[in-house]
Amino acid sequence: MKNNNSIPTITAFKSSPDRGRGLARDFRVRWALEEVGQSYNVQLETFEELKKPPYLALQPFGQIPAYKENDLVLFESGAIIFHIAEKHSGLLPAEENARARAIAWMFCALNTVEMPVVEFSTFFFFEKDKSWYNDRLPLAEERIHSMLKKLSTQLGSSDWLEGDFSAGDLLMVTVLRRLESSGVLKSYQNICGYIFRAEARPAYQRAFAAQLAV
Amino acid sequence: MKNNNSIPTITAFKSSPDRGRGLARDFRVRWALEEVGQSYNVQLETFEELKKPPYLALQPFGQIPAYKENDLVLFESGAIIFHIAEKHSGLLPAEENARARAIAWMFCALNTVEMPVVEFSTFFFFEKDKSWYNDRLPLAEERIHSMLKKLSTQLGSSDWLEGDFSAGDLLMVTVLRRLESSGVLKSYQNICGYIFRAEARPAYQRAFAAQLAV
DSSP states (O other), X not given: OOOOTTSOEEEEESSOTTTTSSOSTHHHHHHHHHHHTOOOEEEEEOHHHHTSHHHHHHOTTOOSOEEEETTEEEESHHHHHHXXXXXXXXXXXXXXXXXXXXXXXXXXXXXXIHHHHHHHHHHHHHSTTSTTHHHHHHHHHHHHHHHHHXXXXXXXXXXXXXXXXXXXXXXXXXXXXXXGGGSGGGGOHHHHHHHXXXXXXXXXXXXHHHHHHO | OOOOTTSOEEEEESSOTTTTSSOSTHHHHHHHHHHHTOOOEEEEEOHHXXXXXXXXXXXXXXXSOEEEETTEEEESHHHHHHHHHHHSSSSSOSSHHXXXXXXXXXXXXXXXXXXXXXXXXXHHHHSTTSTTHHHHHHHXXXXXXXXXXXXXXXXXXXXXXXXSOOHHHHHHHHHHGGGGGGSGGGGOHHHHHHHHHXXXXXXXXXXXXXXXXX
16 A cells, blocks of 8 residues: 555455445445545454454444545445535536535435435345334335335436535435446336446545455 | 514414423524524414324425424425524634534534434433344444444544534534434443533523423
8 A cells, every 4th residue: 555645545454344336335435536536545354353443543433434535534325425525526517506405415315315315224124034124124124115205206307406416415325336236227217327326426436446356 | 562563473382292392393493583582472282283284295204393484384394404504604614624623514414413312312212112122132232332432432522523612512412412312322421411501591591491381
């Protein structure tokens, strides 16, 4: 790894639990950096290292990614991407109200949308062998569809959430992709098209290839 | 309600589901506005109105609060508070790196912390009568304590998360308060003290009285 202080460093899994499907949160930051054309270094970490004091000093919850840039250390993918969007053009609109709206979509992706997505996907992937799984599944499905229906209505036939592609779309797509293998997205054609459009972006593809190479 | 365009308007429940305990998300925004000394108008909404097109045009997920200021409409409490923090001093540090860190704590409160908090509190309050409740409770408790332990370690004996009180603390405290009546916080004395310090702030108390008056 080069020691060039002007190039930021992000942390990523040495061996990602999703086996290269780009669902770990370093992918969001890689994609944002590719969108603005900023090169970066990667510091790979094992699961064991994430739990130890040196890493916890960078990231208090032992999660991926942390971000280092000169004497600034940041954590939370949303905050890192906001920092990148403030330093470079291309991720947030310049006009004041449009910028505030795009930031609202960033928070929406990470709160209103990611809360039920993580709850559902955790249940779907990690509680399948539990005694309560079949009884509780209808409730879990009701909750995720309640959110997806509203998101689908809001998206309508637009290419992106509001105006041009923004950091709000980048975060929203990475959050929604966590549902892909569960099958719940298949009844929302416009959401599937939205994810597909995002995945076709050259910056997305460069970021995907970079995380897969690890 | 006055029609003064320079004063923002927020939406709130006509009849809050928490009966005035300040757990609805309009409280966060009221508190932020009180911290910076900005007066505001309140537009009260019934549950029925939240599901209808006029309200969904303000807030696509039919949630409380939405925020109106001249021709800007915002949603997501995090985004509204960030907008207030950019317009006024008092919620984010001026120094660049400290500001980026405080923004990281805002995202942390609304993502890393609020995800398990909402999952746990929804389970605790709304699934108590379900057949799976007792069997699943240990797993739900393990998840919430895993996060709380790390937060408690990070907080240590500090008054606030990092340096002076910031929008990161404001959001973190409102998120943590959702756990108060579940009893899971009682083993984290420093977190309880942190919430207590926040609740003692004059701006908190003014905001609390204002939402209670409704």
